[in-house]
Amino acid sequence: ADDSRIALVPGGPHPYFGAWAQAGEDAARDFGLAGADYRVPQKWELSQQNQLLESLLSQGYNAFLIFPGDPVGSVSTAEELSGFGAPVMAGGGCFKDPSPAALCLGTDTGASAYEGTRKLIEAMKAKGDGPKRIAHFTGFLSDPNTQLRIDAVNRAAEEEGVEVVQTIADIDAPEAAEEKINAYLAAHSGDIDGIVTTAWVPAVAAAEALRQMGGDRIDMVGIDHDEAVLKAIKDGIVDGTMIQNPYGQAYIGAYVLDRLRSGCTIKADAPFKSNALTDRFVDSGTAYVDASNADSYIETMRGETKAIMDGFEATYLDCQ
Amino acid sequence: MPSLTRFVRTDWFGPLLACIVAIAIIQSVSPTFLSLANIQVLLLALAVNALIAFSQMIIIAIGQMNLSVGAIGGLAAIAFAGAMEVWGLPAPLAALFGLIIGLACGALNGLLVRISGMSAFVITLATLSIYKGVNLGITEAQAFYGVPQAVKAFGSAVIAGPVPWLVAPTALVAVWLWFMLRRQPVGRFILAVGGNEHAAELSGVSIARTVVTAHAISGLLAALAGILLVARLGVGQPSIGDDWLILSFAAPVIGGAVLSGGSVSVAATLLGVVIVAIITQALVLFSIDPYLTQVILGGLILAAVSFNRLRESRFIGRFGRA
Amino acid sequence: MTDSASSAMDTRPASRLSSRSSLRLFLLSNEFGLLVLIIVFAALFHGLANGFLSPFNLFALGRNAAVNILIGLSMMTVLATGGLNLAIGAMGVAAAMACGWLIEGAGLAWPLAVLGGLALGAGLGVTNGWMVVKTGLHSFIITLATMSIFFGAMIFLSQGESYRALPAVFSDLGRARVFTFVSPMFLIAVGTALVLSVLYRYTVQGREMLAAGARPEAAEMSGVRVERTVIACHMLSGLLAALAALLLTARNGAAIPSMAGQLGQDWLLPAFLGPVLGGTLLQGGKVSVLGTCLGAFLVTMLTSGLLLMQVGAFWVQSFLGILLLLAVMIDKGRRSYLRRRNLA
Amino acid sequence: MNGEAIFEARDIVKTFPGVKALGGVGLSLMPGSIHALLGENGAGKSTLIKVVTGVHRPTSGELRLDGRSVDFGNPRDAIAAGIGVVHQERNLIPRFSVAENIHFESFGANRFKPIDYRRLNESAAEWLRMLDLDIDPAMSVTELSTARMQLVEIAKALSQKSRVLLLDEPTASLTSGETDTLFEILRRLRDNGTSLVFVSHKLEEVEALCDRVTVLRDGQNACESQSAEGLTRKDYVRLMIGRAESGSGWRKRDTRAAPQVLGLDDVASGLGHSGVGLSVRAGEIVGLYGLVGAGRTELARVILGQEPVTQGTVRIDGEAVRVADVSEAIHRYRLGYVSEDRKGEGLILQHSVLANAGVPIWRKLAGRFGFLSDATVRAAVLPYLTRLEVKTPSLDQTTANLSGGNQQKISVAKWLAAGVRLLIVDEPTVGIDIKTKAYLHDLLRELADGGTAILLISSDMPEIVALADRIVVMDAFRTKGSIENDGDYTTMSEKIMTRIQDRTPSGTSSGIGETARCA
């Protein structure tokens, strides 16, 4: 409704959330909102996000879509916001239960990592039999999602009898990712058959590293839609990537928050999924993109968004 | 043994010894360490990190700190990539543009420090925010991808054997810095101001000019590091530079630079960078449990500097002071 | 006696204006300058942005400032020795996580667990101090290494998991409001600052810390145990970092590994900002507790005001930097104006 | 008013926050003359020199060079105008070589032209040779002793071949031999037409060297640019302090019955001492004389527990002790040490006068839990600061802003306040004006009369002879026996020099002998 001022707040400046701004504008137009504004914390710091959220509340925003800076650490701010009567919802990543968030619309990080690893193993096996070994590059260990990803990759590998020879974490900065991945490949490229990456920057760095190494002995599945990764897929250097749906998260998120403000409630028996963090999880959609659909992945995600949108009110909401 | 004594007493001897010992240990455990491919990776890391360290070193030389090296590097990086993608500038012009931005940012730091009379720490903290904010304001956290193939090729091509082209600018800079700090009045003025600002002023050195010069050089080097990093990564990422601060101080300090100013060494700083790079590589090579990586990293840094320290007291004690 | 003595002290009538000159000194001081800036900017924000003086915003401001003040004080205690402490964040998080574990893992009562956390912070500080003193290396490099070690050990032991099942006192402390707009966290920070002021002004230990920081050789020759004193400074730093982290735990309602960012580095800038703006010398030997508090408060307030004014999302940092520069320049102007007027 | 003056300062006023350092002083310099600038500590001599050389801008007043008004914005302008200076405080650039420090000004011309170090060293070596300084010009100045740093600065000033050369207490840390060499050079410069300004608290030097004189008192001219002809020491003193020299001379004091406070017996140390024997009784002043580098300061460090004793015994109150560190020496054994290195270890220059004067007694004054207020400290130290006539606008003044002599007074006063049983005083009157020097001497005597044992290290032989009851001679890290002082300078100096020249290895035996004599 036209008194809904919705804030879309990511964890910090990051290319992943680029689509949120557009999605917010589209949603404001499509649903007649007073605003659905993309407001970015100046740094990727929990305290900066908290301070921004407090400030947004003072500025009169009355509904919040939040990518939690920390699944646990952000809960208390969310409680404060909802204490002022503003509905809160998690987007992209989830709060850890219990939390005041109505629901979490995001990527199931574990599932995505699992799926990506399966795809990688498929690609490796297609090249021939024999024992296969993979390396896993991921982000900060202080982010609980990182552990979920590590577990998921290990689980997928174990199921297929593939060995994860090394996990390199804490490489969310471009310089560190570049240095460590190159160092690893220089010494151990002969020891692995595949690479799975479960964070944005390592995916870019690994793709570039493989491009420079040449040859296509090593398979790789990345994550997200960085242009460098997509180009590497088209050039046949990387097998594929696990695309997430940030646009859909913000667009649907704004819609749901507005509905919640107009008196809708979450259905008691809504068919939420569960993940490691929450029992009120709605998958915003992931898709495996490879050379065949690298150009049309946006259509794929649009479709996904539309599909979630269409049945959403009926499935999850109770509106008198 | 006068020549040995002199050798032992040079500022780069300790870091060099630490390097050699570290390399020997790692090589004995993991023979692939000194493979050509690995050396090339090491040199690539050095090419950029050394510039970052030099950029801070020149400010440490005047007894100040520059917190904005990363922000300047990041801004120059996206300016370089952006100029090529958005304006379609040819790479050399775009690089020049990035360097000029770095130089200007650095000079602005220096001017502000002089005008305000505040410590460089505060000023560069403020400009760090400004430069980073401009970076984010322009890019909105999205990378520039329009880096031409030629630039990327420069980032990975080798001159000969394992020596990448990327180290060429760094090597030139190192030689130039060494020459300037040892032989040219400008460099001596910089060190003099760091050693004893008052005495330098009494001897007719213009403090203002020297401080601005040092900051401008610092900005220039940071910008060069950012530009090389774009060539290396193949994308102009806005987050370039966010992580430089600690490294920029660590390498000169491991190399024995005195934070209060007046005593820095190009060679020792370079070796400091090498030590950090070796440690980083060793951690990757040895397949350490990711949860333990940080602990071991800290331990190794401590070991490296303590070793250096031990050497100082032992050898100098034995060979006398003369 | 004071009278006759002081006349012997200075033979020049021109310099016998002690009361006027101490007022002048105060007007020239950093602390007064910061106070002026805080008032000026508060008025500005009140005029330009809605809700700056609303009870909730003031409450949130106090709460954020509380943590920044403690972080700043934690750094200040080490700056006093002429060193610095990069491991503040890592020590703080380690202490908070230890407190969380003591409650959830070991089942201790919360007051004991809090004491345990503080003790760990102090202990880590002692470790830093001891290494600095024994190796003779600069504290920069020691704390750079221990930052990595402390944080790494914390991550290894916790495997990145948070402690969330904390007693209600924690979240109550984070949410409670005194007089509708004051956070008790802010009061704790102010109380701590008062204790520190007393320490530096009215105790031998505090004075010796400053003496040892300003000129260790001279302090040593005057009977100060410099090594012990330096270790004590680092211990104090650890203790304050732990306290800051515990307040942050209260604010977040949980002890989480990421509360100070990767390696605790998110705390570094606020840690330096408060003390340096407040007039603490990086060379050591001079601290200003009040200045540190005001400096930390000013920066928190600038951030808050800018956010409220809704400057373009990605440009906030730039404006913050510009405001900071502006503040510094205004202060410089004020000082040279006063100096000119007083000396002419 | 005086046509031939090469340089003139007129009505110079200089104020610092809270202090009027100069209240309208004048100075006019003639070519080919050596001009003495005299005054008590804090009279404004150094400030005037800094104004003349562009370090400080005068608050008001005029500087005239060759009859034309000039305005030096910074030291560079003064250097360019041919005005050279050796400041009172050392101003060398650490870690730079001697040669580079000497020729630093000459780099300015082209900032990018590579420096020719060989030429630099050669030319520096010449200036060093002229000063009889046997050091390698390529060596770093950080490795030099204070005296040599002083000489390097003088060489630096000489090398500029200035028309006007100002020397602010250049002889404070020089030996008499070095001083003589310097004077020869200064006279030669004068004869070649240079105009020199010479500041010193040693009036003998002034009498020997200077032909014109300006005296400052409390920032005013007590006399301006007069000819020195016919002026005697007495006149100078009267001009400086407004009355005649006072202070008592040597008097015989008998302390043979008093108990021993400090006894060293055949002590050797890690610093190279061997066979050091020494004894100081309560109420006794023992002078420790030696040439620079004899190891006296180092011996003080050993006594204070900063350096280990490797052999022999140290007795305090007759009991053999092992002092663990300086803190223990001060707080447990109540020893005190006035350092010769005032800036390095005597004072905390950036702290206030009050903070400096109180450090050693904080612990003693503290109440429960270590609480301590400024008022308490003030009450304890003020009598001593007053007694030494420390000139400061307030006790809160930063020590660095005081004149050199006043700083020295504070570093002595803090030990007076500490009420120690044994006070080691290392070169206490370097840079102190004659009035204060007399006061300080009286004070040390008084302190001794009150029962404090005093070990006086001094390279100033008249001072030792005027104060000490007994004189122990030290050379090359060994003691060479002690001499009863009879207060007669001529005979005593002869005896002392004979001891020093006596190169027979008398180490251990003389040490024991010395102790035995005292017992």
Ligand SMILES: Nc1ncnc2c1ncn2[C@@H]1O[C@H](COP(=O)(O)OP(=O)(O)OP(=O)(O)O)[C@@H](O)[C@H]1O
């Ligand atoms: N930078 C400063 N700030 C404040 N006061 C100062 C400063 N420099 C000098 N003064 C004051 O000016 C007065 C004159 O000091 P100056 O150093 O000129 O004395 P001086 O005659 O050289 O004494 P001395 O013989 O001890 O060297 C002193 O009272 C001193 O405290």
Ligand SMILES: Nc1ncnc2c1ncn2[C@@H]1O[C@H](COP(=O)(O)OP(=O)(O)OP(=O)(O)O)[C@@H](O)[C@H]1O
């Ligand atoms: N070659 C040298 N290089 C550096 N410093 C030296 C050298 N020779 C002597 N010194 C220093 O000069 C000082 C003089 O030595 P010492 O203090 O033992 O003698 P002293 O009898 O106390 O002489 P002084 O009259 O200088 O007090 C010492 O501090 C010593 O460290």
Ligand SMILES: [Mg+2]
């Ligand atoms: Mg003087």
Ligand SMILES: [Mg+2]
């Ligand atoms: Mg001595």
